[in-house]
Amino acid sequence: MINERIADSDKTDAQPGFLSRRSFLVGSAASIGALGLAGCTSFGGGPSMTVAEAERVYGPVPHERFPIPAVNVSKLNPKYFRRTVRYDTKEVAGTIIVDPRNYYVYRIEGDGNATRYGANVGRDGFRWSGDAYVGRKAEWPVWTPPKEMIARQPEAAKYAGGMAPGLDNPLGARTLYLYQNGAYTLYTLYSTRMPETIGKGVSSGCIGLLTQDMLDLYSRTPVNTKVVVLKA
Template sequence: MTLARPDRRSFLIGAASIAALGLAGCATTPSRIEPDLPSEETRRMYGALPNERFPIPAARIDRLDSRYYRQVVTDPTGARPGTVVVDTPNRFLYWVMEGGRAMRYGVGIGRDGFDWGGTGTIAYKREWPRWTPPAEMIVRQPELEKYRNGMEPGLENPLGARALYIFQNGQDTLYRIHATLDVETIGKAISSGCVRLLAQDVIDLYERVPSGSPIIVQQ
């Protein structure tokens, strides 16, 4: 018996149908990536602080990578409890606690040429401190001359709501851990050497860290 051979038109229609099915099977619709929105608990943690001497607005944490949210983590530093550790390359600050845990904060750090590293001590700390620019900074930025004798506390003050003062071998390093309201500086190297945290975070850290605590700044 002789089998009927398909004509050219039937063959082309069949081939097109198979190709269409193949394409349909391989095609994927890109998934829409939703932003990592902060939880209500996180929003409360970074909410407004109206009872501060200068009321602090809520932090725009929707603009902040969630890895920089304040959180308790397994301590990766190996430092003894009660130590502040600044992990400059990864933009984290750790307050080492008991039981192998640490409170981790996201930070902004000094840009190249203005960074500092080593071991020291949190000699003292201040709420709503005055800011006095170093003489060499005034040379670089003459517009700061008006603050040679200090800038009054306030939201515009570069140190913000809290400052912790880093000493080494009994000498002031001129480096500080201090507050910022600029969320977009967290995780970046742009400041003139100091370690900056969101205002809500530095207030939390300030309450935990007693004067005299050791600090390690890793470069």
């Protein structure tokens, strides 16, 4: 999976009660494209936003540490545009619910509403489900490929010491790290600037949101927020 360079990333054996499968994104944008992708304020209610509205919501973010370009919304199915929807659940406001079958992430807002984001999810053989929580957060994190990934894709070895933050870093601008029982699971919610991946199974278990959506979710998600990943 993709993970920041910390002691947790050195763990190699699943621990009882943890999400059973390790995961990592096996790619990123342009500069490491050779590796490939194997591995807010809520917007409106009712009908999905128009393309013109989407171009504004997914426009450039110039004042970030690394200025974020606009999303090419022509590459994004409109059903994955961010929107407010009705969502009945017993989970408390603030809870994040991942629906990998339908490629959505929900932030529960209360009163039967949720902010819904389009997402990419784990590909076949790397999907998982269960409850976790946000153990920590990071802005523009370092990415270090796990040794399992390097074994499968030797070309990733050049990043064994960590890939510096930036637009081409697979973790992107923001990352929410998922924990269980006080330990990092090696699963994350991360940001991607590749709209063509939304609505697809492309990773080894991590959940990706468009950078503009992840900025929104990240800003409203404190550490210890509950995360529920539904069965695919």
